[in-house]
Amino acid sequence: AEQRESRSSRSALREMDIVARPLSQGQRQVSRSAFSLLFAELFQYCQQRVQDANGLEEKLKELGHSVGWRTLNLLVARNRPRKRDTSVVGILQFITTVCWRTFFGRETNSLQRSTQSECEYFIYENDPVPNLYISVPRELEGRLNCASFNAGLIRGWLDAAQFPATVRAVVPPSDKSGARNTTTVYVVRFEPSVLERERK
Amino acid sequence: WRAPASKQSERSARGRPASAAAPSTMQNRYTRLGETCYGKLDKISAELFTLTYGALVADLVRNYKDVDEVNGKLEQMGYNIGLRLIDEFLAKSGVPRCGSFRESAEIISRVGFKMFLNVTPEVGNWNEQGTSCTFALEDNPLEDFVELPSSAKGLKYCNLLCGVLRGALESVHLAVESEIVSDALMGDARTEIRLTLKHIIEDQTNEDYHDE
Numbered sequence: 001a002e003q004r005e006s007r008s009s010r011s012a013l014r015e016m017d018i019v020a021r022p023l024s025q026g027q028r029q030v031s032r033s034a035f036s037l038l039f040a041e042l043f044q045y046c047q048q049r050v051q052d053a054n055g056l057e058e059k060l061k062e063l064g065h066s067v068g069w070r071t072l073n074l075l076v077a078r079n080r081p082r083k084r085d086t087s088v089v090g091i092l093q094f095i096t097t098v099c100w101r102t103f104f105g106r107e108t109n110s111l112q113r114s115t116q117s118e119c120e121y122f123i124y125e126n127d128p129v130p131n132l133y134i135s136v137p138r139e140l141e142g143r144l145n146c147a148s149f150n151a152g153l154i155r156g157w158l159d160a161a162q163f164p165a166t167v168r169a170v171v172p173p174s175d176k177s178g179a180r181n182t183t184t185v186y187v188v189r190f191e192p193s194v195l196e197r198e199r200k
Numbered sequence: 201w202r203a204p205a206s207k208q209s210e211r212s213a214r215g216r217p218a219s220a221a222a223p224s225t226m227q228n229r230y231t232r233l234g235e236t237c238y239g240k241l242d243k244i245s246a247e248l249f250t251l252t253y254g255a256l257v258a259d260l261v262r263n264y265k266d267v268d269e270v271n272g273k274l275e276q277m278g279y280n281i282g283l284r285l286i287d288e289f290l291a292k293s294g295v296p297r298c299g300s301f302r303e304s305a306e307i308i309s310r311v312g313f314k315m316f317l318n319v320t321p322e323v324g325n326w327n328e329q330g331t332s333c334t335f336a337l338e339d340n341p342l343e344d345f346v347e348l349p350s351s352a353k354g355l356k357y358c359n360l361l362c363g364v365l366r367g368a369l370e371s372v373h374l375a376v377e378s379e380i381v382s383d384a385l386m387g388d389a390r391t392e393i394r395l396t397l398k399h400i401i402e403d404q405t406n407e408d409y410h411d412e
Contacts, residue, residue, distance in 0.1 A: 018345070018347040024344070026245070026247055028245075028246035028247070028318070028341065028344075029243040029244065029245060029246050029318060030243070030244060030246045030249050030316065030317050030318050030341055031238060031241040031242065031243060031244070031315060031316050031317075031318070032241065032242040032243060032244045033241060033242075033285075033288055033315075033316060034244075034249055034316040034317055035244050035248060035249045035252070037281045037284060037285055037316075038249065038252060038253060038256075038281065039252065040281075040284070041277045041280055041281050042252065042256050044277075044280070045256070045259075045260075045277065049263070062259075063252070063255045063256065063259065064255075066255045066258065067248070067251040067252060067254075067255050070251065071247070071251060102245055102247070103244075103245045103247070103248040104244065104245070104248070105243065105244065105245070129244070
């Protein structure tokens with residue numbers, strides 16, 4: 001009887017217009033393997049459609065962007081409905097804590113401001129999820145970072161929040177120990193209009 | 201109850217008459233196994249998974265004008281995933297050899313789907329010979345937040361799942377056909393995939409092999 005009840009309430013939900021449905025809690029999970037298998041196949045698909053490593057990163061960013069762009073409202077509505085982030089640091093903190101925690105179950109490792117350029121910020125992440133299961137072919141090593149998908153996500157969120165920027169995923173130069181560096185840095189470069197707005 | 205066979209023989213599930221265990225005990229056993237396996241795995245937000253899949257389908261629709269081509273591409277991608285997924289599935293679940301296709305179907309639903317997608321589709325609508333059934337997904341994680349426009353008529357949004365089933369089962373020597381027979385995104389009550397066993401793939405020896 002319980003199953004029947006939830007079944008009828010689910011079909012009632014489906015009758016409703018998609019944007020009129022109540023907001024889900026977002027607690028649902030799947031195994032990480034499911035995502036990694038899907039991502040690996042997505043990666044192969046992108047690889048077939050582009051000419052070079054750069055194009056591949058751009059394609060991954062594009063896909064990440066479409067995910068991020070669509071979900072900002074959802075994340076804000078669930079987590080911070082009464083407050084809108086209008087400062088650069090505010091939105092970046094929202095992204096590196098709330099958004100990251102919702103999607104990846106953890107926060108990024110650090111957020112820093114560039115000393116060389118006032119419109120650049122660095123977000124450090126150890127072992128980004130997209131990089132966990134893709135082994136980059138040797139000829140592309142150093143030129144391809146699958147975490148470009150995450151870079152796209154960040155850019156998507158920023159775009160939706162009216163903070164136009166470009167985001168790249170880079171691997172910082174490895175330390176002297178020679179161990180493989182699994183940290184990725186997302187370099188966020190805001191457009192000048194954003195900084196002008198900040199100054200006001 | 202047979203003790204788990206070695207990995208080599210686990211890879212071939214022969215269609216033998218059902219084992220002595222009653223269906224409900226078997227089902228409970230696999231439900232418990234599925235829950236245990238899922239419990240041990242690392243998790244990730246279902247929304248990330250759902251939306252990434254959505255981004256992929258949207259990209260496919262943009263690039264392939266013909267809806268049938270998109271369906272075919274999704275099935276092919278699913279097939280590739282299935283080939284990889286089966287190894288992980290067998291390694292992490294340790295399911296023993298199946299006694300029948302009915303048992304295989306229960307394992308797919310209660311252990312396979314559970315482990316990866318955290319859902320347990322209802323297995324039903326068996327044919328007389330026990331070689332065809334449907335998997336009904338009440339709550340399909342792939343379909344959250346999705347609404348198909350009228351221009352996407354004929355798009356089988358979840359075709360990836362059909363491919364996954366085909367690829368994974370082919371790796372354990374079961375040649376199957378799987379197709380979406382009911383689609384919640386197209387207005388049906390729920391999404392259903394029909395799985396039909398075509399034949400068992402015999403081990404192929406090389407034609408040049410001669411017994412010296």
